[in-house]
Amino acid sequence: MSAGTAMILLAAGVIIILLLAAYATRLRREVKRRDAFRREEDTRAITNSLENLDYVSAALVQGQVNITEGAWRCKVLLEIIEPTLVEREEFRAFSDVYSRTRHLKTHSARRNLTPRERMGEDKERLQVEEEMHQPVMDAAKAVMLWRSKGGKTLH
DSSP: HHHHHHHHHHHHHHHHHHHHHHHHHHHHHHHHHHHHHHHHHHHHHHHHHHHHHHHHHHHTTSSSSHHHHHHHHHHHHHHHHHHHGGSSSSHHHHHHHHHHHHHHHOOHHTTSSHHHHHHHHHHHHHHHHHHHHHHHHHHHHHHHHHHHTOOOOOO
């Protein structure tokens, strides 16, 4: 191999390495941009969920929302904020109501029930609401207390 050919191959190799390095740098910047965007979205979701949790827990305490709906909403919001929050003893009533009522039909599925089936589900839901009224009220007040002390997440 002549010296000229070797120099051409060396130059081509250097150019390829530089192009690959530039491409890797571009990919790294894109990953950082996407990570920053995801973190921003997560922060926004938690902030919105905290705000909604304030509204729902206050609505529960004031009797503006029924026990089942309020408990479901609080459970979901707590899971968005921090999945382990629903496991805390003071918030467990939300999960208890959810687990006891999640099989009940809602929305269009409820409309498709016969009047007798709908009445049976209403009876079951009202029984759960009666049994769980005080624990859910206590959990809603615990949420309000937790939030008043600056509760955002466990971290």
